[in-house]
């Protein structure tokens with residue numbers, strides 16, 4: 001293996017940077033731009049069988065916010081700590097057309113050691129099973145199966161936010177029973193125990209788990225006194241990285257170092273890819289930052305990971321979980337009586 005290669009189950013990625021699904025890869029042009037940036041893999045914009053999910057794409061809107069929750073211009077120079085709040089929809093293209101493009105580009109990507117991954121979002125289970133069979137039959141080499149969108153409670157029957165472990169196992173097993181290609185299950189972060197959902201996914205036959213989906217939010221605006229963009233929104237930002245790293249680390253502790261866990265939600269740069277890997281991610285997806293800042297984010301991330309590993313004489317596989325494995329329980333930390341006083345604000349002591 002080269003220094004930047006990583007393994008996700010049966011799959012070797014040439015580097016751990018994955019362009020995650022979103023509107024930036026809704027078109028063939030977007031998929032090609034992601035591949036040209038040198039990523040290990042790109043996940044195509046998701047499909048499902050419902051017309052309502054397609055219609056939702058015509059109701060999308062997006063807002064970038066600074067640290068004071070004021071809107072930033074949409075000019076592709078968002079600072080790394082910007083929050084993205086939006087509502088999204090699914091691929092409007094006919095399923096057969098989506099299959100053809102994804103399969104053709106995946107075959108092309110194979111020549112450069114890359115992958116174009118098919119993505120299905122669960123609505124009806126029988127329909128998802130049928131689409132998964134068609135993904136395999138079309139020759140697409142990997143399927144990501146998203147059962148953890150943020151919007152399940154807002155768009156019931158259109159997309160799902162699965163939070164029950166037994167149900168996660170059942171719905172991934174239904175798909176894994178009918179296809180042989182690797183199935184990567186994408187799970188929600190809106191759970192009291194993301195690691196348990198990750199285990200449930202692997203129990204059902206998923207080859208990898210992508211964790212974790214963004215959160216639902218609602219942001220009141222002071223001038224209009226109305227909710228930003230009129231509704232509840234999928235919300236993400238670099239601020240999510242510590243929570244993602246926590247669940248990556250917990251999942252590693254509970255599932256073991258060989259469980260193929262992919263980090264996502266909060267990575268904005270190559271440095272963040274490395275942070276998530278140190279927390280236990282075998283590869284890392286970047287989505288929002290590509291949508292808000294362009295495909296150079298991916299090329300820069302690939303370069304940053306390579307430079308970091310070379311400079312330290314490290315390998316991608318070697319750093320996975322290195323920080324997570326050093327986490328100690330609070331009770332193992334030294335007692336320092338009165339230490340807290342150094343941090344107290346004036347007037348507190």
Ligand SMILES: Cc1cc2nc3c(=O)[nH]c(=O)nc-3n(C[C@H](O)[C@H](O)[C@H](O)COP(=O)(O)O)c2cc1C
Nearest residue numbers: 020021022023046088146264265266267286287288
């Ligand atoms: C505008 C937008 C559209 C998205 N569309 C999809 C989608 O179609 N399918 C999917 O699985 N995830 C979708 N996502 C979720 C992202 O792939 C990713 O999991 C999430 O945004 C967290 O990662 P990030 O912090 O890098 O954005 C979308 C996210 C955004 C912001």
